[in-house]
Amino acid sequence: MDRREVESGRNSPESNQPAAQISRLAIDIGGSLIKMVYFSSGNDNSVDYREEKSPLAVSTALEGKLHFLKFETSKINDCLDFISSRKQLLGGWKHDDHPGSDEKFIKATGGGAYKFTNLFKEKLGITLDKEDEMDCLVTGANFLLKTVQREAFTYMDGHEEFVQIDHNDLYPYLLVNIGSGVSMIKVDGDGKYERVSGTSVGGGTFWGLGRLLTKCKSFDELLELSHRGNNRVLDMLVGDIYGGTDYSKMGLSSTTIASSFGKAISRDKELEDYKPEDISRSLLRLISNNIGQIAYLNALRFGLKRIFFGGFFIRGHAYTMDTISVAVHFWSKGEAKAMFLRHEGFLGALGAFASYEKRNLDGLLSN
Numbered sequence: 511m512d513r514r515e516v517e518s519g520r521n522s523p524e525s526n527q528p529a530a531q532i533s534r535l536a537i538d539i540g541g542s543l544i545k546m547v548y549f550s551s552g553n554d555n556s557v558d559y560r561e562e563k564s565p566l567a568v569s570t571a572l573e574g575k576l577h578f579l580k581f582e583t584s585k586i587n588d589c590l591d592f593i594s595s596r597k598q599l600l601g602g603w604k605h606d607d608h609p610g611s612d613e614k615f616i617k618a619t620g621g622g623a624y625k626f627t628n629l630f631k632e633k634l635g636i637t638l639d640k641e642d643e644m645d646c647l648v649t650g651a652n653f654l655l656k657t658v659q660r661e662a663f664t665y666m667d668g669h670e671e672f673v674q675i676d677h678n679d680l681y682p683y684l685l686v687n688i689g690s691g692v693s694m695i696k697v698d699g700d701g702k703y704e705r706v707s708g709t710s711v712g713g714g715t716f717w718g719l720g721r722l723l724t725k726c727k728s729f730d731e732l733l734e735l736s737h738r739g740n741n742r743v744l745d746m747l748v749g750d751i752y753g754g755t756d757y758s759k760m761g762l763s764s765t766t767i768a769s770s771f772g773k774a775i776s777r778d779k780e781l782e783d784y785k786p787e788d789i790s791r792s793l794l795r796l797i798s799n800n801i802g803q804i805a806y807l808n809a810l811r812f813g814l815k816r817i818f819f820g821g822f823f824i825r826g827h828a829y830t831m832d833t834i835s836v837a838v839h840f841w842s843k844g845e846a847k848a849m850f851l852r853h854e855g856f857l858g859a860l861g862a863f864a865s866y867e868k869r870n871l872d873g874l875l876s877n
């Protein structure tokens with residue numbers, strides 16, 4: 511199958527392939543979003559409008575596509591409807607431990623795998639086979655880094671550069687997953703990891719505070735606003751405190767943020783006097799900077815040079831990645847590097863997907 515056909519999801523109509531079949535559907539139900547990964551084989555022409563990434567071509571005994579979808583956790587019924595609408599295409603989901611049973615299982619991770627167990631059972635008759643969230647994040651990250659070409663990249667000053675991963679020199683690294691909250695995991699190998707830190711100031715904070723402060727209706731709108739904003743309207747810079755000059759003795763330039771939102775202390779202005787785009791920009795900068803700094807401090811704690819950032823907060827967004835990269839570069843004095851992943855938001859779902867095999871899926875993907 512031609513790669514472009516696979517990636518655009520269009521097979522030729524005259525294809526002789528058998529009818530589409532979906533097997534191995536896995537979900538990661540987080541605090542904000544549900545991420546779904548499923549494998550389809552046969553004559554599957556469909557690309558769902560919810561598909562977040564182009565499908566990946568898969569070539570093992572079966573040819574097919576790996577699909578990546580997301581739903582808002584607050585709209586979990588959309589996810590249930592989607593699974594229900596594809597139920598007739600679903601292949602065997604029988605559990606290894608109960609091969610004789612007719613009960614249907616899907617692999618699920620994230621807190622929602624616990625929270626929504628009954629809902630899946632009652633509405634779809636499906637049992638969620640739970641996998642640990644950190645296990646899945648690590649499996650997903652290792653799988654992508656070892657298997658998918660051009661998965662990892664650096665981003666600085668608008669310049670994106672793919673990172674060639676040496677499989678023999680991948681570990682140890684720090685994995686920073688920025689979801690609703692943030693988990694920082696030291697990864698030493700397949701299944702070998704330790705969650706070394708975390709912070710509650712994460713993607714949920716950006717979207718939650720941002721929504722309250724700007725009245726934005728969606729995360730994408732808030733992110734879009736930040737493109738047009740100027741953080742200097744709200745952030746107090748070193749130069750604002752030092753009369754326009756650097757604090758050079760301490761290596762602080764006049765443009766360094768001395769205090770995020772520090773200018774909002776002004777008694778002359780109220781919330782409505784600030785532009786939503788400036789608020790969004792300052793908030794994005796505050797959160798990205800803070801995560802970049804905590805990530806670096808944890809990398810320093812364990813002598814790690816490579817830091818991979820995942821989670822849906824990043825969203826491939828230039829300013830977010832740039833701020834995180836600058837923070838890591840600044841604090842490490844250029845020693846450590848921030849790297850990003852193309853399938854950033856799907857680490858957990860991929861890990862859950864891989865757990866069907868209870869073994870590593872290296873070499874599964876052809877692209």
Ligand SMILES: Nc1ncnc2c1ncn2[C@@H]1O[C@H](COP(=O)(O)OP(=O)(O)O)[C@@H](O)[C@H]1O
Binds near residue numbers: 542691714729824
């Ligand atoms: N469409 C969206 N709706 C809500 N949040 C989004 C959306 N796209 C990106 N995000 C960001 O992604 C974060 C959730 O990331 P994710 O990795 O899915 O974490 P979780 O597993 O906690 O849901 C949100 O807190 C928000 O910052």
Ligand SMILES: CC(C)(COP(=O)(O)O)[C@@H](O)C(=O)NCCC(=O)O
Binds near residue numbers: 541542692707
């Ligand atoms: C509890 C969580 C692992 C849940 O994952 P999430 O749904 O946010 O992706 C995460 O929100 C987290 O690590 N929060 C930070 C908790 C802390 O270490 O302070």
